[in-house]
Amino acid sequence: MVSGIIFDIKKYSINDGPGIRTTVFLSGCPLSCWWCHNPESQSRTPELLYRSNRCLACGACVEVCPEGAISLACHCEEGARSVPTKQSQTMQEIASGKDQDRPRNDIITDREKCTGCQTCVSVCYSSARQSSGYETTVNEVMAQVKREIPFYDESGGGVTFSGGEPLMQPTFLSKLLKACRQEEIHTTVDTSGFANWNVFEQIRGDADLFLFDLKHMDGVRHREVTGVPNEVILDNLKKLAERGHKILARIPLIPGINDDEENLHASGKFLASLPSLQGVELMGYHDIAQAKYEALGWEYKLPNTHPPTEEAMSHAAKVLTSYRLQVTIR
Ligand code: SF4
Numbered sequence: 641m642v643s644g645i646i647f648d649i650k651k652y653s654i655n656d657g658p659g660i661r662t663t664v665f666l667s668g669c670p671l672s673c674w675w676c677h678n679p680e681s682q683s684r685t686p687e688l689l690y691r692s693n694r695c696l697a698c699g700a701c702v703e704v705c706p707e708g709a710i711s712l713a714c715h716c717e718e719g720a721r722s723v724p725t726k727q728s729q730t731m732q733e734i735a736s737g738k739d740q741d742r743p744r745n746d747i748i749t750d751r752e753k754c755t756g757c758q759t760c761v762s763v764c765y766s767s768a769r770q771s772s773g774y775e776t777t778v779n780e781v782m783a784q785v786k787r788e789i790p791f792y793d794e795s796g797g798g799v800t801f802s803g804g805e806p807l808m809q810p811t812f813l814s815k816l817l818k819a820c821r822q823e824e825i826h827t828t829v830d831t832s833g834f835a836n837w838n839v840f841e842q843i844r845g846d847a848d849l850f851l852f853d854l855k856h857m858d859g860v861r862h863r864e865v866t867g868v869p870n871e872v873i874l875d876n877l878k879k880l881a882e883r884g885h886k887i888l889a890r891i892p893l894i895p896g897i898n899d900d901e902e903n904l905h906a907s908g909k910f911l912a913s914l915p916s917l918q919g920v921e922l923m924g925y926h927d928i929a930q931a932k933y934e935a936l937g938w939e940y941k942l943p944n945t946h947p948p949t950e951e952a953m954s955h956a957a958k959v960l961t962s963y964r965l966q967v968t969i970r
């Protein structure tokens with residue numbers, strides 16, 4: 641039984657390929673893009689997320705953490721207080737609003753001490769603590785995927801394997817693609833393209849469409865903002881196109897990073913040279929993932945960047961269209 645790590649399965653997705661789709665998000669990514677909107681997916685092993693706005697400060701997690709990585713910081717006059725021992729009573733107080741006179745506590749997680757054992761997740765009833773991924777099997781994923789077949793048939797949809805970078809788990813991905821093919825379900829692979837060509841060889845015959853990211857044409861800048869060089873990515877994209885695979889290129893438009901004239905023209909010129917390219921999707925940057933970085937205890941690298949204006953999106957589309965590319969703004 642082949643298994644893999646995923647961090648989400650999203651149903652009724654309409655932005656990850658044609659029609660209504662189920663998107664399966666596989667964990668693990670070799671890139672660390674500054675604007676990544678799924679930062680919890682970058683690690684192959686599940687990450688601990690803590691959302692302070694959901695926390696009831698009940699103290700349950702403090703008591704169970706085997707590493708002593710969680711503590712309560714109290715703002716009462718006496719200073720630090722001990723953790724409440726009757727948690728159910730505390731929870732009831734909180735739920736009924738009777739806790740209003742209690743001093744407020746902050747829950748602090750020492751990420752240096754945390755081993756990611758996830759014990760605290762299982763006792764957190766308010767879902768302030770969550771795990772970013774879980775192990776599952778091909779059969780378990782397919783059971784969920786197959787339930788939506790009527791929607792795929794009705795809309796011309798199917799399944800999209802995204803991430804993270806789905807090519808980081810080639811055997812798992814390959815088995816999933818084959819299982820979909822057996823059920824005659826349309827498949828799309830959403831990739832950064834950063835993988836050994838052997839991995840593409842392993843899966844390309846079973847994928848109906850590739851959503852292929854193009855982040856920056858300049859190698860130095862690409863490495864700076866994603867953590868990896870772009871040569872292998874451009875090379876893989878060329879090879880896929882030369883072998884006749886259906887490809888939709890996706891450009892995330894990030895103000896101040898890749899929206900300058902030079903990069904837009906270089907992108908247009910490169911994409912126009914590819915045979916079998918179905919079109920280009922221009923994806924506007926958004927900052928809604930910022931809360932996830934806080935939940936992970938990570939620094940967000942673009943705190944002052946705002947989504948591109950409609951004019952900026954239209955201008956980028958115009959530049960790309962001047963290379964006779966079919967451009968869709970998302
Ligand atoms: S168990 Fe959850 S709600 Fe309770 S203190 Fe810990 S994080 Fe907050």
Ligand code: SF4
Nearest residue numbers: 705754755757758760
């Ligand atoms: S995941 Fe980290 S914080 Fe939570 S119980 Fe395990 S060691 Fe403690």
